[in-house]
Amino acid sequence: SSFVGDEIEEGKFIVFDEDDVQLPINQYYPFDLPNINDTISTSDFIIPNSVSSIYKRYVKFYGYGNNMEVTGMTNFTVGQSAVVNLVTLPENPTSNDSVYIQADFFDQDGINYVDCINETSHDTINMVNINNSRYETENAIQPYSPGSHIYFHFNIVDALGDTTETETTSYVVSGPDLIIEHIELSEFEDQPALKLLVRNSGTTISEACDLIVYDHSDTTFINSINVAPLEELETSWIYCELPMLHNTLQFKAIVNEDQISFDEISYYNNSIISDIYTINMFEIDSSATEISSLDSNLECIIPEDLFSETSICYINNIGSKEPLNQPDIQNILLADGTYSTAYHIDTLNPDVLADSLGHFQDNKTVTLQFHYHPTDSLTQVNEQEDNFSVYRWEEDYQKWILMGKEINQEDNIVSYETNRIGIYTIIQNLDTTPPFIEANVEGQEFTQSTSSNQEFTHGGYISKNGIISFMLLDSNGINVFDNSLSLFLSDGTVTNEINSNQYALSLTQGNLTNVPLKYALDGLTKGTYQIVLDCQDVNGNQKSLDIEFEVNDEFDVINFANYPNPVKTVTVNKDNAGRTRFTYVLTDDADKVSIKVYTVSGRLVKTFKNLPAAVGYHEYPRVLGWDCRDDKGYYLANGVYFYRITAKKNNKKVEKTQKMAILK
Numbered sequence: 013s014s015f016v017g018d019e020i021e022e023g024k025f026i027v028f029d030e031d032d033v034q035l036p037i038n039q040y041y042p043f044d045l046p047n048i049n050d051t052i053s054t055s056d057f058i059i060p061n062s063v064s065s066i067y068k069r070y071v072k073f074y075g076y077g078n079n080m081e082v083t084g085m086t087n088f089t090v091g092q093s094a095v096v097n098l099v100t101l102p103e104n105p106t107s108n109d110s111v112y113i114q115a116d117f118f119d120q121d122g123i124n125y126v127d128c129i130n131e132t133s134h135d136t137i138n139m140v141n142i143n144n145s146r147y148e149t150e151n152a153i154q155p156y157s158p159g160s161h162i163y164f165h166f167n168i169v170d171a172l173g174d175t176t177e178t179e180t181t182s183y184v185v186s187g188p189d190l191i192i193e194h195i196e197l198s199e200f201e202d203q204p205a206l207k208l209l210v211r212n213s214g215t216t217i218s219e220a221c222d223l224i225v226y227d228h229s230d231t232t233f234i235n236s237i238n239v240a241p242l243e244e245l246e247t248s249w250i251y252c253e254l255p256m257l258h259n260t261l262q263f264k265a266i267v268n269e270d271q272i273s274f275d276e277i278s279y280y281n282n283s284i285i286s287d288i289y290t291i292n293m294f295e296i297d298s299s300a301t302e303i304s305s306l307d308s309n310l311e312c313i314i315p316e317d318l319f320s321e322t323s324i325c326y327i328n329n330i331g332s333k334e335p336l337n338q339p340d341i342q343n344i345l346l347a348d349g350t351y352s353t354a355y356h357i358d359t360l361n362p363d364v365l366a367d368s369l370g371h372f373q374d375n376k377t378v379t380l381q382f383h384y385h386p387t388d389s390l391t392q393v394n395e396q397e398d399n400f401s402v403y404r405w406e407e408d409y410q411k412w413i414l415m416g417k418e419i420n421q422e423d424n425i426v427s428y429e430t431n432r433i434g435i436y437t438i439i440q441n442l443d444t445t446p447p448f449i450e451a452n453v454e455g456q457e458f459t460q461s462t463s464s465n466q467e468f469t470h471g472g473y474i475s476k477n478g479i480i481s482f483m484l485l486d487s488n489g490i491n492v493f494d495n496s497l498s499l500f501l502s503d504g505t506v507t508n509e510i511n512s513n514q515y516a517l518s519l520t521q522g523n524l525t526n527v528p529l530k531y532a533l534d535g536l537t538k539g540t541y542q543i544v545l546d547c548q549d550v551n552g553n554q555k556s557l558d559i560e561f562e563v564n565d566e567f568d569v570i571n572f573a574n575y576p577n578p579v580k581t582v583t584v585n586k587d588n589a590g591r592t593r594f595t596y597v598l599t600d601d602a603d604k605v606s607i608k609v610y611t612v613s614g615r616l617v618k619t620f621k622n623l624p625a626a627v628g629y630h631e632y633p634r635v636l637g638w639d640c641r642d643d644k645g646y647y648l649a650n651g652v653y654f655y656r657i658t659a660k661k662n663n664k665k666v667e668k669t670q671k672m673a674i675l676k
Contacts, residue, residue: 013053014073014084023052023075023082030068035060059090066091093119093168093176101148104186106216107275110152111183113164116145122171131163131180132156139166158187158214159277189214189277190221190242190267192284197291200251202324202361204293206286208250208265212242214277221273225252228264228285239267256324257291258306290329296359297322305329309346310355310436313379318372319364328356330435336410336522338488340443340551344400345391347383347424354405358433370433377429382438386424394440395421401552402428405435409521411489412439414552443551447486451545451559453628454479454530472561473599475627476536482529482557486549489524492517498546499531503539524550538565564599567661569668571629572596574655578673579640590676591637594620594655596668597629602659607632609642609655617642617653625659640674650674 016023024042027035045052052075068089075082086096098115105111117123117139126139128149139147156162161182168176191211198207206225212218224236237252252265263286271279294303300316305327312327332343333354343352357380359365366373380402385391394400400419403412415436418427426438453474474480484490491497497517499510515531529545541561548554574592576583583589594607602625609618618641624630640648656669 013051014075015051016047016075016082017050018047019080020047020052020075020077020082022046023073025054025057026072026074027057028070028072030070032070035069062090064091068094089118093117093123093170093178095166095168095178098181100183104215105155105183106186107155107158109185110155111162112149112152114142114146114148115166117147117166117168118145119168119170119176121174124169124171124173126169127167129165129167131165132160156185157275158185158189158216160185184215186215187275187277188212188216188218188242188244189281190218190239191281192223192265192267193247195263195265195284195286197286197289198251199360200253204254204257204291204324204326204360205251206254206263206265208252208284209247210239210242210250210267211247212244215244217244218242218268218276219274221268223250223252223265223267224269225254226264226266228262231264234263254291256293256295258293260288260290260306262286262288291326292328293324293326295322296325303327305355307346307348307350307353309348309350309353309383311381311383312357313381315376315378318376318378319359319361320373321361321364323359323361323364325357325359328358330354330356333405333412333435333437335412337525338412338550340441340445340488341403341412342394342440342442344394344438344440345385345388346438347385349385352437352439354435354437356435365433372431375431377431380428380430380436382426384424384426384438395419395424397440399441400426400438401441402426402430403437403439404430405437406493407435409489409492409519409524411524411550412437413491413493413550414441441551443488443549443553445487446553446555447484447490447547447549449545449547449555449557450483450485451557452481454481472559473597473628474533474561474563475601476563476565477533478627479530479532480543480559482531482545484527484529484547486525486553489550490527491548491550491552492519492524492527496548497529498544499529500544500546502542502544504542533563536563538563562599566599567602567659567664567666568599569657569659569666570597570599572657572668572670574670574672578675581676588637591639592672593637594632594657595630596657598625598627598659600661601625601627602661604660605657607655607657609653612652612654617648619643648674650676 022044024044026042045054068087070085070087073084088094095115095117101112101114102109113128117126126147128137128139130137130153138150140150142148153162161184163180163182165180166178189212191213192208193211194209196207198205218241220241221239222236223239225234226232227234235252235254237250239250242248264283266283268276268282290306292306296314296319298317301314302311303314304311307329310327331354332352345351346353365371398419401417402415404415406413415430416428499515500507501510510531515529518528541563543559545557574594576588576592579590579592581590605623605625607620607623608616610616620632623632642648652671652673654669654671656667659666
C-alpha cells in the first residue's frame, strides 16, 4: 500500500530480489492499479515458494499522474526479523550534526529488543520503542567530518530469544568540497590578475573563505581574495589582482587553506598550479620612456602621450613560434643566445587603442629595437646579406608577416616603427621570389598568368556581369593582412579601388600558399576596361597583374578562323598534321553555337554542334584538331571548302563564313 495524494491517478508495485532482478512473470505481474482515497493498494501478491527459507525482497512502487510521477521503495524479509523504513535524523547529516536513527522492526514472534551497532566507532546503542513497531536510537551518533561514511547494522532479538543480524548499511556526512578547476594569467579592471574557476562539488553550501596566491617556487605570498559562499555544484570565476611583476613565475593558488574556514569532504583538490609565465609589466603615463624585455633582447621606445590615460603595458617573452608552410625564413641568434624569440607587446586597457586590431590612437608609433648576437660568426656573416627583418605573428593563420627593417650593423640592432600591439621577432628573410598570379573568367576559355606574361587573346571580351577569378600562389604564403591586397578597376578615365567586401577570398589556416579571389563585374557598359591586382607574399615580395578586357553591348562573332590553313600533312607541330582547329570570339554569351563545313558546290559535309557558347575566345576542338573527316567518317579530298559559324542569342542570330584549303 502507498499513500500518494490526489495527483497520482494509478500506479504499480514491482518486486525485485536481492540482486535487483525483477521476479519472473509467472510469480508476479505488475498491473496498473487505481488511486482509491489517495492510496494505491494491492493484496494479490502471495509469497512464493523459494529454495531458501530465509531471504529478502524489495518492493518498488511507480505512480503516474497528468502532471507528475512518484516512486517509492520498501522491503520485506522471509524467515527472519525485518527492518524497514530506515531513516537518519537529520535526513542529510552535516559535520555539525549528531545523528539519530529510526526504523520499523518486525518479527512474527514479536520483538524483544533491538541494538544498533556503530561499526565505525564499535559502539552499541540501544534502540527505544517510540510507537508501535517504530524504534529510535537512545543516544545520538557523534558528529563526523564531511564525506565520512558511517557504517552500522542492527541486532534484532525476537520474543523467543532468536537473534537476527541485519546487513550493514551507512550514511554519508554531507559537506562542501571546493575545487579550483582552472587558472590563467589575465586582467581585471585594467590590472594584471589571475583568473580562477572555483567549484563547490560537495553536497552542502560552502561558507565564505579566502583564496590565496603564492609564488610556487618559494611559496612567497602574492595576494589573496575572499570567495563568497557557493551552493552545491555552483561555480564562480574569481579574479585575484597581481602586483607589477618582472620575472618568470609559476603561481600556486589555494582555497580555504588548511580548512581554516570550514571542513570539506576532500582537501587534496583545493590547490592548483599554473603554467610558467614570463611577466614583464610597466605603467605607461604621458612621458616618453623606454622599456625592455627581461632578457634585454628587445627595447621598446615609447613616445610622449602614446595613450590617452595611464595604462599598464607588458613585453612578455613567449618563446618560439613555428609557422606553417613558410620555408624561406631562418631564425636569428639573439643577443642572449636564443633564436628568434617571440615577444608579446600589449596593454591591459584595450580602450586606449584605436581599434580591435590593436592600432595606437592617431596612428602613433613605438620603435622596436632587437639585438642580435654581436660575436657569433655565422650571425655576423648573415647580417651582410642585409635581410634581417622584423616580423609580426598572425595567430589565426600561423604565419610570420614581414613588417620592415632598419639595420644598424655596427650596434647589431634591427629596428622597426610599429603602429600596433602584437607579437614580434626578427627573422632572416631568404625569399626573393614574388607571388605567382593566374586569372581567368569563369566559363571562358582563356588564362593570364604572371609567369608567361601571356596577353588575353583576341581582345579579351568579357560579359558585363562576368566573374573574374584569380589564384594567388606562393610557397611561403600570400599576405592577406593589413590591406596588403589591392584591386582596382579603370574605364580609361576613372580608376576606382574595389572595396574588400566586394570580392571574395577563400582562406584557411595553413593554406595561404594558394589563395583564390573572385570578383563579379556589375553590369559594365560597353568599353575597354583595365583591372589591376596588387599583392605581396608574407616575406614582402610584391607582384602586380594588369588585365585589359572589352565589354560589348552588341551580340556578335568576331575573329572567326581556322588554323593551320591550309591543312597539310607535314606541319611544324606534328600534332597538327592533317588537322585544323576553329577559333572564334563571342562578344556576349550565346545560347547555341554551331559550325558547318561545305564543299564549293554547297554540299554540307560536316556539322559541329553544341560548341562553347560563353563570351570570349574559344578554340574547337580543344585537345586535337579536327581530322578533316566528314559526317560519315571519310577523309575530305584536297581542295577548297567553306565553313560557317552560327551563333544564336534569344531572337538574334549571327552567321559568319570563311574559306579553308586542304592540301595533304
